[in-house]
Amino acid sequence: MVQRGAYSKGIAKREEILTAALEIVARNGYSRATVRELADAVGLSQTGLLHYFGTKEQLFTEILRRRDEVDQRFYGDFDAAGLPDMAGGLERLVRHNAEVPGLVQLFSRFSSEAAEPGHPAHEFFRERYETARAGIGAGVERLRQAGRLPSDVDTERVTVLMLAVMDGLQMQWMYDPAVDMADHVAYLWRLVAGEQGEG
Amino acid sequence: MVQRGAYSKGIAKREEILTAALEIVARNGYSRATVRELADAVGLSQTGLLHYFGTKEQLFTEILRRRDEVDQRFYGDFDAAGLPDMAGGLERLVRHNAEVPGLVQLFSRFSSEAAEPGHPAHEFFRERYETARAGIGAGVERLRQAGRLPSDVDTERVTVLMLAVMDGLQMQWMYDPAVDMADHVAYLWRLVAGEQGEG
DNA sequence: GTCTATATCGCGATAGAC
DNA sequence: GTCTATCGCGATATAGAC
Numbered sequence: 001m002v003q004r005g006a007y008s009k010g011i012a013k014r015e016e017i018l019t020a021a022l023e024i025v026a027r028n029g030y031s032r033a034t035v036r037e038l039a040d041a042v043g044l045s046q047t048g049l050l051h052y053f054g055t056k057e058q059l060f061t062e063i064l065r066r067r068d069e070v071d072q073r074f075y076g077d078f079d080a081a082g083l084p085d086m087a088g089g090l091e092r093l094v095r096h097n098a099e100v101p102g103l104v105q106l107f108s109r110f111s112s113e114a115a116e117p118g119h120p121a122h123e124f125f126r127e128r129y130e131t132a133r134a135g136i137g138a139g140v141e142r143l144r145q146a147g148r149l150p151s152d153v154d155t156e157r158v159t160v161l162m163l164a165v166m167d168g169l170q171m172q173w174m175y176d177p178a179v180d181m182a183d184h185v186a187y188l189w190r191l192v193a194g195e196q197g198e199g
Numbered sequence: 200m201v202q203r204g205a206y207s208k209g210i211a212k213r214e215e216i217l218t219a220a221l222e223i224v225a226r227n228g229y230s231r232a233t234v235r236e237l238a239d240a241v242g243l244s245q246t247g248l249l250h251y252f253g254t255k256e257q258l259f260t261e262i263l264r265r266r267d268e269v270d271q272r273f274y275g276d277f278d279a280a281g282l283p284d285m286a287g288g289l290e291r292l293v294r295h296n297a298e299v300p301g302l303v304q305l306f307s308r309f310s311s312e313a314a315e316p317g318h319p320a321h322e323f324f325r326e327r328y329e330t331a332r333a334g335i336g337a338g339v340e341r342l343r344q345a346g347r348l349p350s351d352v353d354t355e356r357v358t359v360l361m362l363a364v365m366d367g368l369q370m371q372w373m374y375d376p377a378v379d380m381a382d383h384v385a386y387l388w389r390l391v392a393g394e395q396g397e398g
Numbered sequence: 399g400t401c402t403a404t405a406t407c408g409c410g411a412t413a414g415a416c
Numbered sequence: 417g418t419c420t421a422t423c424g425c426g427a428t429a430t431a432g433a434c
Contacts, residue, residue: 009400167370191390
């Protein structure tokens with residue numbers, strides 16, 4: 001089809017913009033990431049950029065979606081692997097996050113903005129939390145069945161706590177980079193595993 | 200002194216504005232809380248209102264400071280009481296928060312915005328986290344010494360986790376009000392106390 | 399289908415009158 | 417102490433060039 005050329009060029013440009021935007025946000029933080037600056041960085045006018053994404057919110061949603069895909073490939077393959085090593089996967093993910101402060105900031109700001117019902121990105125984050133709970137929940141259950149966690153753990157509550165800790169640690173870390181997020185995630189796993197209070 | 204009249208009138212007006220703003224934010228959420236709307240609500244022009252607080256950021260900082268003071272009086276007196284009931288105090292605080300969604304939203308949005316170094320409210324939140332960690336840390340230590348927690352708990356890590364969980368639960372709760380924040384805080388206390396994995 | 403230029407709107411901030 | 421007027425900026429809707 002002849003159309004495919006033009007179409008795939010649009011797709012390619014979109015991808016190029018997304019990749020560039022991800023880098024800029026990671027480097028410069030959120031508040032410097034105005035539509036104009038991102039447009040400049042990819043050699044487009046402000047409207048030229050929005051032509052591909054519609055609104056600023058949609059652009060940022062796509063940036064985060066893309067980031068999730070990448071992270072999933074790198075740190076989320078505890079699903080594919082035979083052994084239930086989700087604990088390690090989450091820890092590595094958190095450790096990686098500490099190296100991209102701009103993205104942590106973007107996530108934190110955008111997700112708190114979109115918490116308001118009716119916000120254009122509200123659905124994205126609502127689903128994201130749902131998906132995350134399902135994924136982590138399955139991982140916790142597998143760990144339990146593998147005997148790595150006490151048989152009486154409340155998998156659902158542990159899942160919610162684990163997600164909450166990851167979000168909450170980011171806040172404390174942004175205000176004090178000395179806070180070791182991965183270390184605290186690991187400690188929570190130890191608490192859940194019951195490796196304490198036996199002395 | 201004659202001056203006192205004028206001076207105290209300014210103070211009184213400030214207090215009046217703060218109280219009104221707190222209510223409006225609690226009711227309407229953050230994004231509707233523009234300086235203009237808040238000004239209208241107290242019968243002032245935009246500039247009239249900013250005359251008392253300087254900038255929007257300073258106004259919101261004062262709102263949150265005031266809220267902390269109120270909360271401290273109601274839920275933070277585990278310091279004054281003889282018995283170490285901080286666990287219950289935090290649980291009650293969290294339960295109360297679920298009744299003022301607008302304030303939770305304000306805190307979430309404003310604290311994530313101010314996470315960027317150089318933001319006018321950065322110092323406020325940095326100190327707030329520091330103070331919170333000191334306060335909760337002391338409470339955890341007292342619980343440990345009272346024998347309500349295992350002697351080998353890592354008080355510092357538990358403190359950071361507890362704060363993180365409270366922040367993180369708010370995010371999940373905003374996207375799904377069915378999430379019972381107080382319940383999950385209680386479960387974390389149980390994990391820390393080691394009341395699990397003995398069956 | 400891709401992109402620019404222009405216009406508009408809402409926001410916070412500032413200057414200066416009263 | 418409070419107002420009116422105005423500015424600058426970010427996001428975005430529209431028209432239209434290529």
